[in-house]
Amino acid sequence: MLQVREAPYTRLCSKKPILTVNGQFPGPTITAYYGETIYVNVHNKGNSNITLHWHGVQQPRNPWSDGPEYITQCPIKPGGKFRQKLIFSYEEGTLWWHAHSDWERATVHGPIFIYPKKGESYPFPTPDAEVAIVLGEWWKSQVKDVYEEFIRTGKTPNISDAITINGQPGDFFPCSKSETFKLNVHYGKTYFLRIVNAAMNLNLFFSVSKHNLTVVSADGGYTKPLIRDYIVITPGQTVDALLHANQKPSDYYMAARAYSSGSVPFNNATTTARIHYMENHAPTKSPPLPYLPDYNDTKTAFDYYVSLKGLTETYPYEVPKDITTHILTTLSINTLPCLEDQICAGPNGTRLASSMNNISFNTPRFDILEAYYYHINGVYDRGFPRFPPLEFDYTAEYLPLVLQTPKKGTKVAVIKYGSTVELVFQGTNMITGIDHPIHVHGFNLFAVGFGFGNFDKEKDPMTYNLIDPALVNTVLVPNNGWASVRFHALNPGMLHCKILLFLKCHFLCIYHQWVWFVHCHLERHLSWGMETVFIVTNGEGDAALLPPPPDMPPC
CATH class of the missing domain: 2.60.40.420 (Cupredoxins -  blue copper proteins)
Incomplete structure (x- = not known):
């Protein structure tokens, strides 16, 4: 059951209430197996209309649960509820869910993990652990106020105040440094990063210092393994990448920042999280930042996209x-x-x-x-x-x-x-x-x-x-x-x-x-x-x- 309601959120430089699902930001992970059908009971305990969209779930014969407001359904009013049916078919890997009404998805979103059929395996060596990496944006103001102002005035909306990894902007924001997301790893192990770009208006470069990423899936469909020191991920997209913990035990940053080739104002901050090797090593006060392309490096961005190839055996x-x-x-x-x-x-x-x-x-x-x-x-x-x-x-x-x-x-x-x-x-x-x-x-x-x-x-x-x-x-x-x-x-x-x-x-x-x-x-x-x-x-x-x-x- 998913309960949408306002909750205080004090971990990100602010004590303002935000709209959350089950009191979590990002919201809870939904899990399923290839070809399953599951039901999600959505209760709107907030004070505004809401809908939920299951991004990338194709819903054969069932657009009723797709979610976009006034396209496939009318919104769930405050106090209302809706039992949504999720029919998984050929999706496998990582997708995500989010609000599809006004700008509520800024805080109302979460990942979907879709595993292979029971008894079957990934088309790559089974990783030792998996972790969701949800990229987002944060406004100090209420997001609803940001939305209403730019609609009323006809201008470009105010840019966000921070970019986040799993709800936190990272070490460069002192007020939330203690809450920076940390991934503990063991040398020699492989970690399955399920990456979601839930940002409202930012395409992002993402990288891990001193480590390559092996992309194995995008948007819930397997790809031929692609080894890169960075990825590009747009709002709405998901990427599954393997991280091999094969560097000298220490602390390393994973980081993301905008890719924006236009002349529109955008948030040019860098968000960070830490990779922490559990083996003994000297404390690392300032981990190295990874390579991230320039903000407007269109050639690099599309070199990555053109290099992505589908795994034809799974088409x-x-x-x-x-x-x-x-x-x-x-x-x-x-x-x-x-x-x-x-x-x-x-x-x-x-x-x-x-x-x-x-x-x-x-x-x-x-x-x-x-x-x-x-x-x-x-x-x-x-x-x-x-x-x-x-x-x-x-x-x-x-x-x-x-x-x-x-x-x-x-x-x-x-x-x-x-x-x-x-x-x-x-x-x-x-x-x-x-x-x-x-x-x-x-x-x-x-x-x-x-x-x-x-x-x-x-x-x-x-x-x-x-x-x-x-x-x-x-x-x-x-x-x-x-x-x-x-x-x-x-x-x-x-x-x-x-x-x-x-x-x-x-x-x-x-x-x-x-x-x-x-x-x-x-x-x-x-x-x-x-x-x-x-x-x-x-x-x-x-x-x-x-x-x-x-x-x-x-x-």
């Missing part, structure tokens, strides 16, 4: 080759006119916005999934464009002011069930260029390509990795560049249909209808409207979308 299905549905969407920072009687602090007296394909998403006040299921009109509109309605030099240094104002709307994209989809995210230099971590709910994505400048539909697919791309749920789109993913427009449960069709058991095939959220995982961009919804149409058969649970939160 749930082949990389799509014959694409039936092409979607290209621009990702832009925009401005909107100031509302009447409003003081706006955006550029030239405007308020900041964001968009996909020039549409800044209007969040409805009734959830889209129930509107779709019960055929309720007026909640959303079909017709999210498959290609940019305004074509221009997306990454030009100077762009006409007329392009800055997006349309407002609740537009969704309808995708035919069974389609093979290529989805290209194109960053633009509107207002400012910046990297965008894009999360697609409900699907595994093959990250087949990255590039800089404007996507060239003739030349750039020639560079795709269609052999062993990483299988992810969140993809980082480079500043003034593009990223391309491919996926099957069906959930993992549908793979049985593929097998059954091969056996000519047509009558047993399972067809679903789905409503899934697509959005930037930089929380300020999500708040401004960089999001849309995919509706995958229903097929035929006797096992479609599960009915809504009886305790679905009312609007």
